[in-house]
Amino acid sequence: MSVPRHWRENVKRYRLLGSKCKSCGKLHYPERTVCPQCKSRDLETFQFSGNGKIYSFTIVWSPPEGYEFCKPYAAALIELDEGEIVTAQLTDCDLEKLEIGMPVEPVVRKLFAYGESGIIVYGYKFRPILPKLK
């Protein structure tokens, strides 16, 4: 159970904090210390909006150890409005109705827990946009 590893990532996972290259403007999620586009090391924190659409997805029927509690669940590549692609689970969705291109919004949910007594790891997932009723 790596407490330091999860603590190190937690704020970035809660808020979708990435980085932006001050030299070439490229946005990165996850954050970088070296820009993969221009190799600059002059980077700053960037807050992504979290809104985006499904780029590709799968429905996981054979989860890795520790993830059975949500089985079956959808996981996806999400193309954020800013252009970057992130990997995440989808939640609160009808597994039969998923489509490439579906707009999604970010939520904070339980990713997994180390059993009954270990820490809980929270982070981003995405769901179809909540319909607004009057």
Added chain:
Amino acid sequence: MEEVAIIGVGCTHVGEPWHKSLRNIAVESTWAAMDDANINQVDALVIGNMSSGNFNDQESLGSLISDYAGLGNISAFKVEGACGSGGAAFNAGVMAVASGYHDTVCVTGIEKMTDVVGDSATKILANASDREYEAIHGISFVGLNAMIMRRYMHDYNVKREDLCAFPVNSHKNAVHNKYAMFRKEIKLESVINSPMVADPMTLMECAPICDGSASLILTTKEKAKEYTDTPIIVKGSSVKVDTIGVHDRKTVTSMKATIAAASDAYRQSGLSSADIDTLELHDAFSIMGAIGLEDLGFAERGKGASMAAEGQIAIGGKLPCCTFGGLKARGHPVGATGVYQLAELCWNLRGDGKVEAENGMAQNIGGTGSTVSVTILGRD
């Protein structure tokens, strides 16, 4: 630089040898290759292995295997590149001989995955992906490939059935391979209708979890004559990397690491795709087979699956692929696979296989394309 030749080939039966430990099977294939080369000592041992620390609670494989093989105080170490460890270890061995640093090198690819039970293997395999930004989301390795598959089908209007042609071909070819894990043919309908692992990827499109060890003895082309009449020449050997996460690639339906490694290997050998007579594709998942054919220059973009569906990859077809069963049917003991592929190329090139070949190519992929080795072997 020296030209490098393979003078000995050996491997173990791929499967679930419950009574044999990691060191047992590694020593078995190492000595099988040394026997094949008619030698009883090497200068260096390069081990290809993905995750002995996790599967077997054992590191220090260079020392362990050299020790139990009785090889004494030689140079030995592990090379890791996820499921591409075998190809990467081979490249390290080639560099050692080509540079003149060592005379004879044994490359042993070994993985004993069945020492862990239940879902543990799935979790360990996910270490090949980006732990903090892919695996943490419970995506599973099959899941990542399933997403690549779905996007590929969407972009190129490809039917699932065409991709299922890869495992059918692999199984057919494994029937004659005494080392293969699965030696039975399978029908296309069985593949299409097998249980869904990560939609749209079914169970029979995925390579199995298994154990195996394969070894090759390398020496210079010049010295090879002392050992064998059928040395197999290493005409091109390259390992390249790409981003660790699928989400960071400009396109998910092509592997830049494959393109870069292939370009390098073609350049080293002076050959082109037209010169390649047989191909050991990395068909861990059906989609990797399709994308591999395209990235290596054998099929146009989006046409890799139809090439398989049309039977062009069959023995007797335009480009026989996975001629001893590939990862799907011969098996995929992850760190060892890259060396199995090269052993199979050697058998074909020596005339001991079902394919007549002058030159052959092997592609070994680590992760979802984060590390790729491309090797071209040929007859002298």
Added chain:
Amino acid sequence: MKTIKDIGIVGYGAYVPMYRIKNSDIARVWGNDPNRVPVKEKSVPGPDEDACTIACEASKNALLRAKINPQSLGAVWVGTESKPYAVKPTSTIVAEVIGATPNINAADWEFACKAGTEALQGALGYVGSGMSNYALAIGVDTAQGQPADALEYTAAAGGSALIVGPASEAVAHYEGSCSFVTDTPDFWRRQHEHYPKHASRFTGMPAYFYHITNAAKTLCSELGTEPNEYDYVILHQPNTKFPMAAAGMLGVDKEKVIPGLIAPYIGNTYAGSAVLGLAAVFDVAKPGERVLCVSYGSGAGSDAFSFTMTDRIDEVRNEAPNVKSYVGRRVSIDYATYARYRQKIRM
């Protein structure tokens, strides 16, 4: 009680999970009459949800309406009886998620179903005394109902967040509040027990009704008002019968209770109950209308609050999803799936 500074609610936000289980299905499993049930259906949290994730979404919605920089919050306080950790505050996670750390006070509050209004009472004091410009109070629960017990029909999940701030920015101006508390053991959960226990009919007159009516009367007496003078009266809603009966005892017309009554649709969200009712009222109330909100928490006690809506409510109401959007988002599940999601199956 009143505050030194002139303050009010500057932002509010709600969240209810989308899964529902019908009371008639619960009745059928345990051999009860499916026609004699307290509510139609109750909300069930999904397997990846808990009190913390619900608090996070409700808080984000509150911030959307308040339009403040989360760094200007002085406190993030979660009131709940279903904390994911017995020791480790949910509030620190919520504070980190919304970007309010590190110059912040964070703590979890407990007083059964009135933990949310406890946190609100504290937030009003914190901001009202001038210690901070803004404070966030959340009432949330993913209540566990013992299988086959009467409370299983209503133990639900949901939450609501309220940001307290200056009156000049308020959507609802704060006029006063009070608390009415005694040591009354009507419902409790011992340290290591999974499910709470209750004292059946004792939870009625000496517990719920005694405290809720007295808190309402005490506050109205201090402010010189009568409960029926208010345009909306929100009461803690463990089911439909209790709040309607309490309204009757206070002489409040039924129509004034109904807009804030969501228990018939989603069950009892425990610490989320009164504050979700309050959010539902804020969704529809007009500037100038008066709101009386009285919670109840077992153990026992009630907090009562008096608000008057301001013009600002019309400006920011639509900045975040309303309670109806969450209540209307429903996916029906069966008892087996509900038992799995609520981890009632011994593994």
